[in-house]
Amino acid sequence: MTFQTSARSAANDLSDSRWLQLVARGGYAVSGVLHMIIGWVAVRIAIPGSSSSGTSADQSGALAEIKETAWGPAFLWFAVVALVALVVWQITEAIVGGSPRGDDSTKQKAARAKAAAKAVVYLVLAGLAFGVVTGESSGGGGEKVTRWLMSSGLGKVAVAAAGLAIVVVGGYHVYKGVTKKFREDLAGGPGGQLGRGVDVTGVAGYVAKGVALVVVGGLFVVGAVQADPEKASGLDVALKSLADLPYGKVLLVLVGVGFVAYGVYSFARSRYARM
Structure with a gap:
């Protein structure tokens, strides 16, 4: 068995893990919350006389606003765990390329590249959440x-x-x-x-x-x-x-x-x- 085959087999097993999938699904919910907050901030910016409270209309601003709530720190730690799980799952998809697993067709190669790109996006988001909850965010x-x-x-x-x-x-x-x-x-x-x-x-x-x-x-x-x-x-x-x-x-x-609609869809x- 070659290293490539072994890696794909291990990634396939990890990708099918029910626990990984369950936690990773939470990453989509976290994304939904952030998009809803960004949307709300954007609406506040647009409406005359409405204050945006200095919040940035982006992921960092949404995470910072969450931190100020009573449940914020707990949610942010959940966000870190869920997003990291989603990163791991996307990496497994980048290796095995979806169904049929191990297919090397052009379509599957594109699917793997897309999964790898998503893994990077969610990793950055997880890093932002970790930085905000630990107070080490480098704005x-x-x-x-x-x-x-x-x-x-x-x-x-x-x-x-x-x-x-x-x-x-x-x-x-x-x-x-x-x-x-x-x-x-x-x-x-x-x-x-x-x-x-x-x-x-x-x-x-x-x-x-x-x-x-x-x-x-x-x-x-x-x-x-x-x-x-x-x-x-x-x-x-x-x-x-x-x-x-x-x-x-x-x-x-x-x-x-x-x-906001994208946030609802993410749920x-x-x-x-x-x-």
Whole structure:
């Protein structure tokens, strides 16, 4: 038995672990809570006279707001554990590539690459949650990296390339929402009114998140061209920039509501995700 075969066999066994799947599903629920808070903050920013309480409209801001609640620390520790479990599960999927396990077709290779990318995203989120709950969060870390990259011509190209990649991901989110392709992530699902509710929140959520990601990526490109790291600062800056556009506050409210919808969909995904 080769090392590759052994690794796939071990990953396959771990991926099928009911305990790992159960805890990993909690990671989707955590993501849902964060998206709902981000959406609510975005709506508060858009409504005149409403205070956003200085909260950043991104994952770090949502985690910080959770920490201030009575149940915040306990939830954040749960978030760390659940997200790490989701990272482990995504890594196993990156190794075995979904069903049929071990298939080396182009489709399965793409599925493995997608799982690996998701593992990185959830690992970063787990790190943010750990930093907030332990009081060791290094706010502005991403901006520092962007500033460092923009200090050289090659770095600016890298930032612009990252921006274009984010735009592509955002566009795919919109496509996934409009075509209801997100249904492929679910193993069955509820029927009747509840099933229609999952569809509605999935469509609204993916489209809204896609729009936000397109804006984030666009600002990265603009920031690279103008050598302005302030513009390439992530989701918070992107959402707040929408408010400065014509009818931007209306668009920001719609995006905020969409983020809340994505959060609701994430709860359904935690229950019905294909694992």
